[in-house]
Amino acid sequence: MEDKAQIQEAIKTQGEVVRKLKSEKASQEQINEEVAKLLQLKASLGEGDGKHQFVLKTAKGTRDYNPKQMAIRERVFNTIVGSFKRHGAETIDTPVFELKETLTGKYGEDSKLIYDLKDQGGELLSLRYDLTVPFARYLAMNKITNIKRYHIAKVYRRDNPAMTRGRYREFYQCDFDIAGQYDAMIPDAECLKIVYEILSELDLGEFRIKVCLVSSVTVRDKKLWCHVCNHVCYSQVNDRRILDGMFAVCGVPDDKFRSICSTVDKLDKLPWEDVRKEMVNEKGLSEASADQIGEYVSMQGGMDLAERLLKDQKLSQSKDACDGLSDIKLLFTYLQIFQVTDKVVFDLSLARGLDYYTGIIYEAVLTQAGVSLVSAEGQNGAPPEESVNVGSVAGGGRYDGLVGMFDPKGRKVPCVGVSIGIERIFSIMEQKAEASAEKVRTTEVQILVASAQKNLLEEKLKLVTELWKAGIKAEVMYKKNPKLLSQLQYCEETGIPLVAILGEQELKDGVVKLRAVATREELDISRSDLIGEIRKRTSEA
Amino acid sequence: MEDKAQIQEAIKTQGEVVRKLKSEKASQEQINEEVAKLLQLKASLGEGDGKHQFVLKTAKGTRDYNPKQMAIRERVFNTIVGSFKRHGAETIDTPVFELKETLTGKYGEDSKLIYDLKDQGGELLSLRYDLTVPFARYLAMNKITNIKRYHIAKVYRRDNPAMTRGRYREFYQCDFDIAGQYDAMIPDAECLKIVYEILSELDLGEFRIKVCLVSSVTVRDKKLWCHVCNHVCYSQVNDRRILDGMFAVCGVPDDKFRSICSTVDKLDKLPWEDVRKEMVNEKGLSEASADQIGEYVSMQGGMDLAERLLKDQKLSQSKDACDGLSDIKLLFTYLQIFQVTDKVVFDLSLARGLDYYTGIIYEAVLTQAGVSLVSAEGQNGAPPEESVNVGSVAGGGRYDGLVGMFDPKGRKVPCVGVSIGIERIFSIMEQKAEASAEKVRTTEVQILVASAQKNLLEEKLKLVTELWKAGIKAEVMYKKNPKLLSQLQYCEETGIPLVAILGEQELKDGVVKLRAVATREELDISRSDLIGEIRKRTSEA
Incomplete structure (x- = not known):
């Protein structure tokens, strides 16, 4: 134990830190954090008196669920699992920790956010970072080539928490995936049907599901930011058939594809004029090329758009683009039968992706004005442009290569899946319950x-x-x-x-x-x- | 990376280890463990070829749940949660890790079995060891003095796993507890009613619930062994009113209470004659005292036994014993109304306890011949006497002091609870499903x-x-x-x-x-x- 006087000195300093934060009207979260440190110091002083004192708190970035929160959580889970089961899904569970090497090389830059266990002798272990890598490990280990499964469990990220915005270090993921070699777009369409069912039944307000061949990640602090799981996510774009085709026919030189793509990335934060300026002035693209890109990325539609683009004089010259557009067209055929096309939009402006996605990608966004998380973000000093995507509540896509990374012979198991952004849904449901007169019951006693x-x-x-x-x-x-x-x-x-x-x-x-x-x-x-x-x-x- | 030749040498040595174990007919578990090491070595050699190879396994002592196991797990959970809800319980959830100091000082010797997280900057964290300490932390932190809650979640122990016997490093606990200042024995009786309901509904075969004022822990390898959670558990006996009263009236000197108690402990492994011999020859107890103890500890019964002992000339001289016996009598009054006395036995021979128990304690045991775990233990070279208690599937008791350990002012919140030994129940149900012709469905598709x-x-x-x-x-x-x-x-x-x-x-x-x-x-x-x-x-x- 440290010297008593030293601790008392530290308590004094820490007290000043807290007072300063309060006078500066810092965020409540930050203040709480520093107050906790202060209490910890005081507690360590108390130990010297023979009576052990605890700092009564949960670990940073985590929370308890009280009975009311659990009642809401159960309601949300029942709706979601009900839909998964209606579509014939099985469920599996995997351990909360994996061998460290199982996670190695899967998350790029974000590996530093993985929680490692202390080396207490034996294997080196890490807490799972998502449910997808353990799923792939499970398939490869058990040589499973066909499965339709869901998995709802907590994952762990040593991220900067923002709990008022629903971002935690321990949080739920809720994944549904279909693995197997099947005919094109049938399982993909069923995933979208499931998202549609769940969001309708949860009654979260109006929503829209955007479909493209690349995904929903924004650059924030130079890291890719996933609006669905509300955490830093995988990096790099993998498959961009339509986008690449589009760039080619617009006259973007091959060696500028990646650089122009990252500029297109900014479309959800900047107006088109600024994006165009960057393309022309900084990236050296011709004005004509930029204008052509501008036309394409403003397009949104359904089956009709895919058909129109297939006949587009320029775009139809690219085999890549045509293949991609044909897939989109087939997808919309099935979506029409599934009666979900009122909410699904084919959107060319979303031009980003997760590392492991290799085909169709989608994102569901709440569009109703006043989704409460928007204002919560605003209050906490987040830049206003972030609120554009703040309603993202589900996302997913096709990842045909991931399982092969685990198979000793590299055998591929094609997969398509969806992740429901359940922590955001909890937050919305909690705020709705708070606002409504209806009392949330925590038991079912009759x-x-x-x-x-x-x-x-x-x-x-x-x-x-x-x-x-x-x-x-x-x-x-x-x-x-x-x-x-x-x-x-x-x-x-x-x-x-x-x-x-x-x-x-x-x-x-x-x-x-x-x-x-x-x-x-x-x-x-x-x-x-x-x-x-x-x-x-x-x-x- | 190590030198290739070095690795090849290690592979050779490890290959011999595996061959030796096989020729010695070592346990499959031990062989698998060594084979895994061998594969790891071979994989690390493969890395040199540019292609990364993974050892496809879960961490030691953990397992995946496949869809069939999940279907059984869901059925068991539905039955158990159904009973908890019928009795008006709420549920809570706590994070998988706690501040290390929250767990410090709660588990005595067994603290070394706690999984710590690596210090990656920030707080020092540990994985939860059980659900009881987080529950007490939750009550104290939120100043809750009344709650009836259940909590089903995984806990973590760096124990020596024995997976064929259902002992894992990651395993479920399933706890139901009633906290609050209430009239004597009413919540205690309800806990027993719940155990009765659950074991009846799960249809695991005949069972018996033993009640006493101390608990169900055996000394194994000089550690206290809990037959319910199948792990090393808390140490020391805390409250032993009837037992202490009994020792006193039998003429055991005060300073020999603890030593005689530990001899009585051995009654489930040794015949009475051997226990008696140890008391007299090693512990220096008089033959008359030993014989009187022998009479008491052989007693089993219900309300009638409590009444008879209350009138017992000797025992009625001890106020401690009378208080304890009156409580037992009151408990049986309520148990009669709850219609569960056909399975509940007041048993004086169970003379052991967990650190935090302070009153009534109970344990449910499957009594049907051929509970399959018995033979599983036998096969794996466990000493045969262990099978006596192997059917334990639930246990619990009153712990009025634990929450106070977390409260800065030491305010007590009386608690009584029960823990369902769910991993054992899973194992039994899985073996039953295996043995029966009925196919376990993993989906509900109609x-x-x-x-x-x-x-x-x-x-x-x-x-x-x-x-x-x-x-x-x-x-x-x-x-x-x-x-x-x-x-x-x-x-x-x-x-x-x-x-x-x-x-x-x-x-x-x-x-x-x-x-x-x-x-x-x-x-x-x-x-x-x-x-x-x-x-x-x-x-x-």
Whole structure:
């Protein structure tokens, strides 16, 4: 242990840090962080007094889920898993840590965000960074070439947390993937159908699903930023058939493809005029080429756009572009049958991608004005242009090469999948619950067995035993002689809709007084009819 | 990278290790471990060739759950959570890691089994070792004094794994706890009711719940061994009112209590004669005292035993013993009302306990001959006496002091809880599924939309879209023109009970050929009646 005086000095300094932050109106998060350090110092001083003091907090960037948050989480999971199961998915689970080398070489720059375990002898281990790499490892290890699976589990990133914006170091991923060698675009279309179903059923407001052959990552702080998982993501674009074709026919020289692509990247932050200026003035592209690119990247549509572009005099000269456009056209044929084309847009302006994507890519965005996370971002001093993409709640695409990286013989297993941005959805649902008058129930209890008089504990326990036996969710208070008022208050607080009140008279008459908490209506009902009546009244629960 | 020749030398040596183990008929686990090392060495040699090779394995002591295991896991969870919810429990979740100091001082000797995270800058973190300490931290941190919650999550222990016996380094705990200041024995009785319900519903065979005021831990390798979670557990006995009273009235000198207690501990491994010999010859107890202890510890019963002991001339002289026995009597009053006394036994021979228990303690044991884990233990060279307790599948008790350890002011929150030994239950259920003819389904798909002729993909997609819309779980194969036989085979393999077969004629007639996979019966049904018919036929699914 350090010297007491030293610690007291440190406490003084740290106290000043906190005061300074407060006077500067720093973010609450930052203040909390520094206050925690202060408390830790004070606690370490306390240890010297023989009494051990703990800093009562969770690790940085993590949180507990309280019962209310869990109730919302369960509702969201039920909707999502319901859709996955309707489409015939199995589920798997993998350990929270993997051999360090399993993760090595999969995340590029972001490897430094991986949590390593301490070397306590034995294997070198790391916490999983996503569910995709463990999935690929699982397929290769078990030589599985066909599977439709979902996996909902927590992943870990030593990222800079921004908890008010729903960005944590421990957070859920919710992945659905179809692996196997199949005919083109059928599983891909089903993934989009699933996103459509889930976002509709969760009732998050209007949304749009953007489809392209490259993806949804923005450059922020020189790192690629994924708007779906709200974290730094994989780098580099991999497959860009339409984009490459487009560049070629617009007269972009081969050696400028990558550089022009990164300029197109900026379209969601800068107006076209600025992007054009950069292309011409900084990248040395001809004005004519830039204008042609400008025409293409402003295009949005559906089947019609793909058909029009296939007939486009210039674009149709590129085999790459034609192949890509034919795929998009086939995709939209299936999407029409699936009745989801009202929300799906073929969008040429999204020109970015994750490392492992090799084909079709999509992103679902909430478009309704007032998605609450937008304002939350604004409040915390994030640049306003970020709010453009802030409603991203799902994303995914095709990655045919990843599993082969794990197979000793490099055998490929084509995969297509979708990741639901579940932490964002939690945040939105929590804020909606907060704003609405409806109380979030944390239990499903249908009835409280109560008493109006003293000394009826055993009679109440008898009744509650009967109810449990019938599968009714029921409670009794753990006091011998609780007041009737406190029993009724308990129902109000926890949302229990019914009370069965026992008294001497009721016991004599073989009845129960059944009270509806909301209306305060009471009626005497025979014990034999009670269970049927409870079921009838709470059948929607 | 090491020198190639060096690695080749190591591969040779490691190859001999493996051959030796095989010739010695070592455990498969040990052989696998060494084979993995061999493969790793070979892989590291491969790296030199420019192609990176991975060792495809999960970390030691961990496993993936495949879809079949997940289906069983989901069934077990549904039963358990169903019971928790019927009793009005909420649920919470906590992060997988805690500040290292939160765990410090809670697990005694076993702290060395805690997984620490590498110090990558920032806080020092450890993976959670159980769910109880995070629960206590959560209560103290949020100043919660009343809660009835369950928590099902994975915990981590750097233990010696024995995976064939269901002992892992990453494993589930499944805890239900009632915190709050309540009248005696009411929540305690409900915990026992819940254990009774869960074990009955899971249909694991005959079971018995042993109740005492101290618990179910055995000394193995000089460490306390918990038969419920199948891991090294907390140490030291805390509250032993009945036991202490019993020792006192039997004439055990105060300073010999602990030493005699540890001898009584051995009763589940040694016959009474040997225990008695140790007491008299090694511990210097009088023969009369030893015989009196022998009488008491052989006692098992219910309410009747508590009543008889309360009237016992000797035992009634000890206030400690009387208090404890009165509590047991009250508990049995409630257990009678809950209709669980056919399985609950008051057992004086269990004389051990976990560090944090402070009152009633219980353990549920499967008693049916042939619980498969028994033979699994035998096969792996475990000493035969261990099989005595091997059927333990739930345990718990009262711990009134733990939360206070986290509260800065030491405020106590009384708690009672139960932990379901879910890994053991998984193992038993998996073995039962393996042994039975019944196929474990990994999806809930009700119907496959199939075709007898070519070029009907779009028609199939139309039909499956209708079914999904109606909430039917349905699949279609991802091939344009699959053979009818391969579609029917898919149903057989995955247990899909129904097939909707489309053909040119059916489309013309506005019908679907509905085939029952099990009986091969087919009938034509109009499109408008299809959904109702599917629901009717799969209503039990």
